[in-house]
Amino acid sequence: MKFPETNRGSRPETEAELLALAEGVIGTASETRPADAVLREVLAGAGSGVRLDAGWVSGAVFAYYRWLGWLEDTGGGVVGRIRRALELDERFQQNPASFSDGHLVARVAPRWVRDEVEVTPALARAWQGHPVLWLRSRAGQGRAVVRALGGCEPFGHGKLVDVLRYSGSKDLFRTQEFHSGEFEVQDLSSQAVGFACNPLPGDTWWDACAGEGGKTLHLSTLMNNKGLIWSSDRAEWRLKRLKRRAARADVFNYRVAIWDGGAKLPTRTRFDGILVDAPCSGLGTWHRNPHARWTTTMKDVEELRELQFQLLRNAAPGLKPGGRLVYSVCTITRSETLEVAERFSREFPEFQVCPIKHPLATGAPATGGKRVAAGGEAASPSTPAEDRSIMILPQEYQSNGMFIAAWKRAT
Numbered sequence: 169m170k171f172p173e174t175n176r177g178s179r180p181e182t183e184a185e186l187l188a189l190a191e192g193v194i195g196t197a198s199e200t201r202p203a204d205a206v207l208r209e210v211l212a213g214a215g216s217g218v219r220l221d222a223g224w225v226s227g228a229v230f231a232y233y234r235w236l237g238w239l240e241d242t243g244g245g246v247v248g249r250i251r252r253a254l255e256l257d258e259r260f261q262q263n264p265a266s267f268s269d270g271h272l273v274a275r276v277a278p279r280w281v282r283d284e285v286e287v288t289p290a291l292a293r294a295w296q297g298h299p300v301l302w303l304r305s306r307a308g309q310g311r312a313v314v315r316a317l318g319g320c321e322p323f324g325h326g327k328l329v330d331v332l333r334y335s336g337s338k339d340l341f342r343t344q345e346f347h348s349g350e351f352e353v354q355d356l357s358s359q360a361v362g363f364a365c366n367p368l369p370g371d372t373w374w375d376a377c378a379g380e381g382g383k384t385l386h387l388s389t390l391m392n393n394k395g396l397i398w399s400s401d402r403a404e405w406r407l408k409r410l411k412r413r414a415a416r417a418d419v420f421n422y423r424v425a426i427w428d429g430g431a432k433l434p435t436r437t438r439f440d441g442i443l444v445d446a447p448c449s450g451l452g453t454w455h456r457n458p459h460a461r462w463t464t465t466m467k468d469v470e471e472l473r474e475l476q477f478q479l480l481r482n483a484a485p486g487l488k489p490g491g492r493l494v495y496s497v498c499t500i501t502r503s504e505t506l507e508v509a510e511r512f513s514r515e516f517p518e519f520q521v522c523p524i525k526h527p528l529a530t531g532a533p534a535t536g537g538k539r540v541a542a543g544g545e546a547a548s549p550s551t552p553a554e555d556r557s558i559m560i561l562p563q564e565y566q567s568n569g570m571f572i573a574a575w576k577r578a579t
Protein backbone atom coordinates (compact mmCIF):
# COMPACT_ATOMS: atom_id res chain seq x y z
CA MET A 169 0.00 0.00 0.00
CA LYS A 170 1.52 3.27 -1.10
CA PHE A 171 1.42 6.38 1.01
CA PRO A 172 -1.58 8.44 -0.23
CA GLU A 173 -0.57 10.83 -3.03
CA THR A 174 -2.83 13.58 -1.72
CA ASN A 175 -0.79 13.82 1.46
CA ARG A 176 2.62 13.85 -0.18
CA GLY A 177 4.28 17.19 -0.48
CA SER A 178 1.61 19.31 1.17
CA ARG A 179 2.52 18.00 4.65
CA PRO A 180 5.92 16.29 4.52
CA GLU A 181 5.58 15.18 8.13
CA THR A 182 2.21 13.54 7.57
CA GLU A 183 3.53 10.10 6.62
CA ALA A 184 5.39 10.00 9.93
CA GLU A 185 2.25 11.11 11.75
CA LEU A 186 0.16 8.40 10.17
CA LEU A 187 2.81 5.78 10.90
CA ALA A 188 2.87 7.00 14.49
CA LEU A 189 -0.90 6.55 14.71
CA ALA A 190 -0.60 2.99 13.38
CA GLU A 191 2.25 2.32 15.82
CA GLY A 192 0.08 3.63 18.67
CA VAL A 193 -2.77 1.27 17.74
CA ILE A 194 -0.40 -1.70 17.60
CA GLY A 195 1.16 -0.74 20.93
CA THR A 196 -2.26 -0.56 22.61
CA ALA A 197 -3.98 -3.58 21.04
CA SER A 198 -3.92 -6.71 23.18
CA GLU A 199 -5.80 -9.94 23.83
CA THR A 200 -8.53 -8.00 25.57
CA ARG A 201 -8.45 -4.93 23.29
CA PRO A 202 -8.87 -5.99 19.65
CA ALA A 203 -6.93 -3.88 17.14
CA ASP A 204 -10.06 -2.88 15.21
CA ALA A 205 -11.67 -1.45 18.37
CA VAL A 206 -8.48 0.44 19.30
CA LEU A 207 -8.25 1.70 15.72
CA ARG A 208 -11.76 3.14 15.90
CA GLU A 209 -10.94 4.91 19.18
CA VAL A 210 -7.63 6.28 17.94
CA LEU A 211 -9.04 7.51 14.64
CA ALA A 212 -12.01 9.14 16.36
CA GLY A 213 -9.62 10.93 18.74
CA ALA A 214 -7.07 12.04 16.10
CA GLY A 215 -8.62 14.16 13.38
CA SER A 216 -7.88 17.80 14.09
CA GLY A 217 -4.54 19.11 12.86
CA VAL A 218 -3.74 15.96 10.88
CA ARG A 219 -5.12 15.56 7.40
CA LEU A 220 -6.17 12.10 8.41
CA ASP A 221 -6.34 9.27 5.94
CA ALA A 222 -8.12 6.75 8.12
CA GLY A 223 -8.07 4.11 5.39
CA TRP A 224 -4.30 4.28 5.17
CA VAL A 225 -3.84 3.88 8.93
CA SER A 226 -6.27 0.92 9.05
CA GLY A 227 -4.52 -0.65 6.06
CA ALA A 228 -1.15 -0.30 7.78
CA VAL A 229 -2.40 -1.84 11.04
CA PHE A 230 -4.09 -4.75 9.26
CA ALA A 231 -1.04 -5.36 7.04
CA TYR A 232 1.12 -5.54 10.18
CA TYR A 233 -1.00 -8.32 11.68
CA ARG A 234 -1.55 -10.06 8.35
CA TRP A 235 2.22 -10.39 7.81
CA LEU A 236 3.32 -10.71 11.45
CA GLY A 237 4.55 -14.26 10.82
CA TRP A 238 7.15 -12.79 8.41
CA LEU A 239 8.37 -9.95 10.62
CA GLU A 240 10.34 -11.66 13.37
CA ASP A 241 13.77 -10.56 12.11
CA THR A 242 12.75 -7.15 10.81
CA GLY A 243 14.61 -4.27 12.45
CA GLY A 244 13.55 -0.68 12.99
CA GLY A 245 11.03 -1.31 15.76
CA VAL A 246 7.30 -1.31 15.13
CA VAL A 247 7.56 1.33 12.40
CA GLY A 248 10.16 -0.77 10.59
CA ARG A 249 7.87 -3.76 10.79
CA ILE A 250 4.89 -1.79 9.52
CA ARG A 251 6.91 -0.64 6.51
CA ARG A 252 8.04 -4.20 5.82
CA ALA A 253 4.48 -5.52 6.20
CA LEU A 254 3.22 -2.93 3.71
CA GLU A 255 5.88 -4.02 1.21
CA LEU A 256 4.93 -7.68 1.62
CA ASP A 257 1.25 -6.84 1.30
CA GLU A 258 1.79 -4.94 -1.91
CA ARG A 259 3.96 -7.72 -3.34
CA PHE A 260 1.30 -10.29 -2.51
CA GLN A 261 -1.44 -8.19 -4.14
CA GLN A 262 0.59 -7.79 -7.31
CA ASN A 263 2.32 -11.15 -7.54
CA PRO A 264 0.90 -13.79 -5.20
CA ALA A 265 2.93 -16.49 -6.96
CA SER A 266 6.13 -14.92 -5.62
CA PHE A 267 5.23 -16.41 -2.22
CA SER A 268 5.74 -20.15 -1.92
CA ASP A 269 2.92 -22.33 -0.65
CA GLY A 270 5.18 -23.79 2.03
CA HIS A 271 6.10 -20.40 3.50
CA LEU A 272 2.51 -19.23 3.47
CA VAL A 273 1.17 -22.32 5.24
CA ALA A 274 3.97 -22.24 7.83
CA ARG A 275 3.71 -18.54 8.72
CA VAL A 276 0.11 -17.53 8.24
CA ALA A 277 -1.06 -18.49 11.75
CA PRO A 278 0.22 -20.02 14.99
CA ARG A 279 1.01 -23.75 15.05
CA TRP A 280 -1.96 -24.83 17.21
CA VAL A 281 -4.29 -23.93 14.35
CA ARG A 282 -3.03 -26.87 12.31
CA ASP A 283 -4.47 -29.32 14.88
CA GLU A 284 -7.91 -27.83 14.26
CA VAL A 285 -7.92 -26.86 10.60
CA GLU A 286 -6.31 -28.23 7.48
CA VAL A 287 -4.28 -25.16 6.54
CA THR A 288 -3.99 -25.65 2.80
CA PRO A 289 -2.14 -23.25 0.51
CA ALA A 290 -5.53 -22.04 -0.78
CA LEU A 291 -6.70 -21.22 2.74
CA ALA A 292 -3.40 -19.49 3.59
CA ARG A 293 -3.69 -17.40 0.41
CA ALA A 294 -7.30 -16.50 1.23
CA TRP A 295 -6.26 -15.37 4.74
CA GLN A 296 -3.51 -13.19 3.23
CA GLY A 297 -5.83 -11.55 0.71
CA HIS A 298 -7.89 -8.41 1.19
CA PRO A 299 -11.53 -9.07 2.09
CA VAL A 300 -14.35 -8.65 -0.39
CA LEU A 301 -17.34 -6.53 0.60
CA TRP A 302 -20.74 -8.21 0.19
CA LEU A 303 -24.14 -6.51 0.24
CA ARG A 304 -27.71 -7.77 0.44
CA SER A 305 -30.37 -5.72 -1.31
CA ARG A 306 -34.06 -5.61 -0.41
CA ALA A 307 -35.90 -8.57 -1.90
CA GLY A 308 -35.98 -8.33 -5.68
CA GLN A 309 -34.03 -5.06 -5.74
CA GLY A 310 -30.56 -6.42 -6.53
CA ARG A 311 -30.38 -5.08 -10.06
CA ALA A 312 -31.79 -1.69 -9.00
CA VAL A 313 -29.09 -1.38 -6.32
CA VAL A 314 -26.41 -2.36 -8.86
CA ARG A 315 -27.64 0.45 -11.13
CA ALA A 316 -27.81 2.98 -8.31
CA LEU A 317 -24.46 2.25 -6.64
CA GLY A 318 -22.32 1.10 -9.54
CA GLY A 319 -19.20 -0.91 -8.78
CA CYS A 320 -21.10 -4.05 -7.86
CA GLU A 321 -22.51 -7.18 -9.43
CA PRO A 322 -25.01 -9.87 -8.45
CA PHE A 323 -23.52 -13.13 -7.17
CA GLY A 324 -25.94 -15.45 -8.91
CA HIS A 325 -29.44 -16.06 -10.24
CA GLY A 326 -32.86 -16.30 -8.61
CA LYS A 327 -32.72 -15.13 -5.01
CA LEU A 328 -28.92 -14.88 -5.32
CA VAL A 329 -29.45 -11.84 -7.55
CA ASP A 330 -29.94 -9.83 -4.35
CA VAL A 331 -26.52 -10.91 -3.08
CA LEU A 332 -24.07 -8.29 -4.36
CA ARG A 333 -20.31 -8.21 -4.53
CA TYR A 334 -19.10 -4.63 -4.13
CA SER A 335 -15.78 -3.54 -5.57
CA GLY A 336 -16.41 0.19 -5.90
CA SER A 337 -14.85 2.89 -3.77
CA LYS A 338 -17.88 4.79 -2.42
CA ASP A 339 -18.35 5.29 1.30
CA LEU A 340 -21.47 3.12 1.28
CA PHE A 341 -22.67 4.25 4.69
CA ARG A 342 -23.10 7.76 3.30
CA THR A 343 -25.20 6.76 0.33
CA GLN A 344 -28.88 7.60 0.13
CA GLU A 345 -29.58 3.90 -0.71
CA PHE A 346 -28.05 2.79 2.58
CA HIS A 347 -30.04 5.31 4.62
CA SER A 348 -33.28 4.32 2.94
CA GLY A 349 -32.57 0.64 3.63
CA GLU A 350 -32.14 -0.43 0.00
CA PHE A 351 -29.22 -2.63 1.04
CA GLU A 352 -27.39 -4.00 4.07
CA VAL A 353 -23.72 -4.82 4.35
CA GLN A 354 -23.77 -8.56 5.00
CA ASP A 355 -21.14 -11.12 4.16
CA LEU A 356 -22.00 -13.76 1.57
CA SER A 357 -21.61 -16.66 3.99
CA SER A 358 -23.79 -14.92 6.54
CA GLN A 359 -26.48 -14.66 3.85
CA ALA A 360 -25.98 -18.38 3.21
CA VAL A 361 -27.13 -19.00 6.80
CA GLY A 362 -30.43 -17.22 6.14
CA PHE A 363 -30.98 -19.29 3.00
CA ALA A 364 -30.18 -22.50 4.92
CA CYS A 365 -32.83 -21.59 7.52
CA ASN A 366 -35.32 -21.36 4.66
CA PRO A 367 -38.13 -19.79 6.73
CA LEU A 368 -41.62 -19.53 5.25
CA PRO A 369 -43.86 -16.45 5.30
CA GLY A 370 -46.10 -16.77 8.36
CA ASP A 371 -43.59 -18.87 10.36
CA THR A 372 -42.51 -18.09 13.90
CA TRP A 373 -38.71 -18.11 14.26
CA TRP A 374 -36.30 -17.51 17.10
CA ASP A 375 -32.95 -15.88 16.25
CA ALA A 376 -31.40 -16.87 19.56
CA CYS A 377 -28.01 -15.09 19.24
CA ALA A 378 -29.32 -12.21 17.19
CA GLY A 379 -26.61 -9.66 18.04
CA GLU A 380 -27.10 -6.59 15.87
CA GLY A 381 -29.63 -8.41 13.74
CA GLY A 382 -27.85 -9.26 10.50
CA LYS A 383 -29.64 -12.59 10.27
CA THR A 384 -32.93 -11.38 11.78
CA LEU A 385 -33.25 -8.87 8.94
CA HIS A 386 -32.50 -11.49 6.33
CA LEU A 387 -34.98 -13.98 7.85
CA SER A 388 -37.64 -11.29 7.78
CA THR A 389 -36.94 -10.58 4.11
CA LEU A 390 -37.15 -14.28 3.29
CA MET A 391 -40.49 -14.38 5.13
CA ASN A 392 -41.77 -11.40 3.11
CA ASN A 393 -42.07 -9.61 6.45
CA LYS A 394 -44.91 -12.03 7.39
CA GLY A 395 -44.92 -14.11 10.58
CA LEU A 396 -42.83 -13.32 13.65
CA ILE A 397 -39.17 -13.45 14.67
CA TRP A 398 -38.05 -13.39 18.29
CA SER A 399 -34.56 -11.86 18.36
CA SER A 400 -32.61 -12.43 21.54
CA ASP A 401 -29.10 -11.82 22.75
CA ARG A 402 -27.45 -11.44 26.11
CA ALA A 403 -26.08 -8.01 25.10
CA GLU A 404 -28.79 -5.37 25.30
CA TRP A 405 -26.68 -2.79 23.43
CA ARG A 406 -26.54 -5.10 20.44
CA LEU A 407 -30.32 -5.44 20.40
CA LYS A 408 -30.63 -1.64 20.46
CA ARG A 409 -28.60 -1.52 17.25
CA LEU A 410 -30.77 -4.27 15.82
CA LYS A 411 -33.82 -2.05 16.33
CA ARG A 412 -32.19 0.85 14.49
CA ARG A 413 -31.22 -1.39 11.57
CA ALA A 414 -34.69 -2.94 11.45
CA ALA A 415 -36.34 0.48 11.29
CA ARG A 416 -34.12 1.49 8.38
CA ALA A 417 -34.91 -1.73 6.51
CA ASP A 418 -38.69 -1.47 7.20
CA VAL A 419 -38.60 -4.75 9.13
CA PHE A 420 -41.39 -4.84 11.69
CA ASN A 421 -42.25 -8.50 12.27
CA TYR A 422 -39.87 -9.05 15.19
CA ARG A 423 -39.63 -8.77 18.97
CA VAL A 424 -36.48 -8.42 21.00
CA ALA A 425 -35.73 -10.16 24.30
CA ILE A 426 -32.71 -10.65 26.49
CA TRP A 427 -31.54 -14.26 26.70
CA ASP A 428 -28.38 -15.18 28.59
CA GLY A 429 -28.12 -18.59 26.97
CA GLY A 430 -29.44 -20.41 30.05
CA ALA A 431 -32.20 -22.99 30.39
CA LYS A 432 -34.83 -20.32 31.09
CA LEU A 433 -36.14 -19.32 27.68
CA PRO A 434 -37.26 -15.76 26.92
CA THR A 435 -40.80 -16.88 25.96
CA ARG A 436 -43.17 -19.85 26.13
CA THR A 437 -43.76 -19.56 22.39
CA ARG A 438 -42.83 -22.73 20.52
CA PHE A 439 -41.10 -22.05 17.24
CA ASP A 440 -41.21 -23.35 13.68
CA GLY A 441 -37.52 -22.63 13.49
CA ILE A 442 -34.62 -21.64 15.73
CA LEU A 443 -31.29 -20.23 14.60
CA VAL A 444 -28.34 -20.47 16.99
CA ASP A 445 -25.71 -18.26 15.35
CA ALA A 446 -23.30 -18.84 18.18
CA PRO A 447 -20.26 -16.90 19.39
CA CYS A 448 -17.10 -18.53 18.05
CA SER A 449 -13.36 -18.21 17.54
CA GLY A 450 -13.94 -16.53 14.16
CA LEU A 451 -11.20 -18.29 12.16
CA GLY A 452 -13.41 -17.89 9.10
CA THR A 453 -12.90 -14.13 9.36
CA TRP A 454 -9.13 -14.05 9.82
CA HIS A 455 -8.59 -12.29 6.47
CA ARG A 456 -10.85 -9.48 7.78
CA ASN A 457 -9.49 -9.50 11.30
CA PRO A 458 -5.83 -10.60 11.23
CA HIS A 459 -5.09 -9.41 14.78
CA ALA A 460 -7.27 -12.26 16.08
CA ARG A 461 -4.85 -14.82 14.60
CA TRP A 462 -2.31 -13.90 17.25
CA THR A 463 -4.63 -13.51 20.24
CA THR A 464 -6.98 -16.49 19.83
CA THR A 465 -5.84 -19.64 21.64
CA MET A 466 -6.77 -23.31 21.77
CA LYS A 467 -8.19 -22.63 25.23
CA ASP A 468 -10.64 -20.14 23.66
CA VAL A 469 -11.69 -22.77 21.14
CA GLU A 470 -12.30 -25.30 23.92
CA GLU A 471 -14.36 -22.86 25.97
CA LEU A 472 -16.38 -21.74 22.96
CA ARG A 473 -17.08 -25.33 21.93
CA GLU A 474 -18.66 -25.85 25.36
CA LEU A 475 -20.67 -22.61 25.18
CA GLN A 476 -21.92 -23.45 21.67
CA PHE A 477 -23.17 -26.83 22.83
CA GLN A 478 -24.88 -25.26 25.89
CA LEU A 479 -26.63 -22.71 23.68
CA LEU A 480 -27.89 -25.41 21.34
CA ARG A 481 -28.98 -27.64 24.21
CA ASN A 482 -30.81 -24.83 26.00
CA ALA A 483 -32.46 -23.40 22.88
CA ALA A 484 -33.64 -26.75 21.48
CA PRO A 485 -36.69 -27.20 23.79
CA GLY A 486 -38.16 -24.03 22.23
CA LEU A 487 -38.77 -25.90 18.98
CA LYS A 488 -42.15 -27.35 17.91
CA PRO A 489 -42.20 -31.00 16.81
CA GLY A 490 -41.41 -30.89 13.09
CA GLY A 491 -39.53 -27.60 13.53
CA ARG A 492 -36.04 -26.77 12.20
CA LEU A 493 -33.01 -26.04 14.37
CA VAL A 494 -30.07 -24.39 12.60
CA TYR A 495 -26.57 -24.01 14.06
CA SER A 496 -24.04 -21.65 12.49
CA VAL A 497 -20.59 -20.36 13.38
CA CYS A 498 -18.17 -18.22 11.35
CA THR A 499 -15.29 -20.47 12.22
CA ILE A 500 -13.74 -23.55 10.66
CA THR A 501 -12.16 -25.34 13.64
CA ARG A 502 -13.13 -29.00 13.93
CA SER A 503 -13.99 -28.57 17.62
CA GLU A 504 -16.58 -25.84 17.08
CA THR A 505 -18.13 -27.23 13.92
CA LEU A 506 -18.45 -30.95 13.24
CA GLU A 507 -17.70 -31.94 16.83
CA VAL A 508 -20.42 -29.70 18.31
CA ALA A 509 -22.91 -30.91 15.68
CA GLU A 510 -22.02 -34.58 16.22
CA ARG A 511 -22.28 -34.24 19.99
CA PHE A 512 -25.71 -32.62 19.66
CA SER A 513 -26.93 -35.42 17.38
CA ARG A 514 -25.62 -38.03 19.82
CA GLU A 515 -27.14 -36.49 22.94
CA PHE A 516 -30.46 -35.45 21.35
CA PRO A 517 -31.63 -38.37 19.21
CA GLU A 518 -35.11 -36.81 18.83
CA PHE A 519 -33.43 -34.21 16.62
CA GLN A 520 -32.68 -35.67 13.21
CA VAL A 521 -30.00 -34.23 10.97
CA CYS A 522 -31.59 -32.26 8.13
CA PRO A 523 -29.44 -32.38 4.99
CA ILE A 524 -28.88 -28.89 3.59
CA LYS A 525 -28.91 -27.94 -0.06
CA HIS A 526 -25.81 -25.80 -0.55
CA PRO A 527 -27.30 -22.28 -0.51
CA LEU A 528 -24.60 -20.79 -2.75
CA ALA A 529 -24.25 -23.63 -5.23
CA THR A 530 -25.74 -21.76 -8.16
CA GLY A 531 -23.63 -18.67 -7.55
CA ALA A 532 -20.14 -17.93 -8.77
CA PRO A 533 -17.27 -19.60 -6.89
CA ALA A 534 -14.10 -17.56 -6.49
CA THR A 535 -11.47 -18.22 -9.12
CA GLY A 536 -9.45 -21.23 -8.10
CA GLY A 537 -11.85 -22.07 -5.28
CA LYS A 538 -13.02 -25.62 -4.79
CA ARG A 539 -16.03 -26.43 -2.69
CA VAL A 540 -15.47 -29.20 -0.18
CA ALA A 541 -18.46 -30.70 1.57
CA ALA A 542 -18.20 -30.82 5.35
CA GLY A 543 -17.74 -34.58 5.26
CA GLY A 544 -14.50 -33.97 3.36
CA GLU A 545 -15.62 -35.10 -0.08
CA ALA A 546 -15.19 -32.66 -2.96
CA ALA A 547 -18.40 -31.24 -4.39
CA SER A 548 -18.99 -29.31 -7.58
CA PRO A 549 -20.12 -25.72 -6.91
CA SER A 550 -22.72 -26.05 -9.65
CA THR A 551 -24.41 -29.10 -8.13
CA PRO A 552 -26.84 -28.20 -5.38
CA ALA A 553 -26.29 -31.53 -3.65
CA GLU A 554 -27.51 -31.96 -0.09
CA ASP A 555 -24.91 -32.31 2.63
CA ARG A 556 -25.25 -33.31 6.27
CA SER A 557 -23.66 -29.98 7.07
CA ILE A 558 -22.00 -27.20 5.14
CA MET A 559 -18.53 -25.80 5.60
CA ILE A 560 -17.88 -22.70 3.52
CA LEU A 561 -14.13 -22.07 3.39
CA PRO A 562 -12.87 -18.48 2.86
CA GLN A 563 -11.15 -19.40 -0.42
CA GLU A 564 -14.25 -20.83 -2.10
CA TYR A 565 -16.27 -17.66 -2.64
CA GLN A 566 -14.02 -14.94 -1.19
CA SER A 567 -16.37 -14.72 1.75
CA ASN A 568 -16.04 -15.43 5.46
CA GLY A 569 -15.76 -19.07 6.42
CA MET A 570 -18.95 -20.52 7.88
CA PHE A 571 -20.24 -23.82 9.21
CA ILE A 572 -23.96 -24.64 9.08
CA ALA A 573 -25.81 -27.68 10.42
CA ALA A 574 -29.55 -28.27 10.79
CA TRP A 575 -31.89 -30.70 12.55
CA LYS A 576 -35.59 -31.45 12.49
CA ARG A 577 -37.33 -32.15 15.77
CA ALA A 578 -39.15 -35.47 15.46
CA THR A 579 -41.28 -35.38 18.64
Ligand SMILES: C[S@@+](CC[C@H](N)C(=O)[O-])C[C@H]1O[C@@H](n2cnc3c(N)ncnc32)[C@H](O)[C@@H]1O
Binds near residue numbers: 376
Ligand atom coordinates in the same frame (compact mmCIF):
# COMPACT_ATOMS: atom_id res chain seq x y z
C1 LIG B 1 -21.96 -14.52 16.01
S1 LIG B 1 -22.64 -13.29 17.00
C2 LIG B 1 -24.24 -13.10 16.32
C3 LIG B 1 -24.28 -12.33 15.06
C4 LIG B 1 -25.70 -12.06 14.57
N1 LIG B 1 -26.50 -13.27 14.52
C5 LIG B 1 -25.71 -11.38 13.22
O1 LIG B 1 -25.95 -12.06 12.21
O2 LIG B 1 -25.48 -10.17 13.17
C6 LIG B 1 -22.98 -14.16 18.48
C7 LIG B 1 -23.84 -13.43 19.47
O3 LIG B 1 -24.02 -14.28 20.59
C8 LIG B 1 -24.14 -13.47 21.73
N2 LIG B 1 -23.81 -14.28 22.92
C9 LIG B 1 -22.61 -14.56 23.42
N3 LIG B 1 -22.71 -15.35 24.51
C10 LIG B 1 -24.02 -15.53 24.69
C11 LIG B 1 -24.75 -16.22 25.67
N4 LIG B 1 -24.16 -16.89 26.65
N5 LIG B 1 -26.09 -16.20 25.57
C12 LIG B 1 -26.70 -15.52 24.58
N6 LIG B 1 -26.04 -14.84 23.61
C13 LIG B 1 -24.71 -14.85 23.68
C14 LIG B 1 -23.18 -12.34 21.51
O4 LIG B 1 -23.59 -11.20 22.26
C15 LIG B 1 -23.27 -12.14 20.01
O5 LIG B 1 -24.16 -11.09 19.69
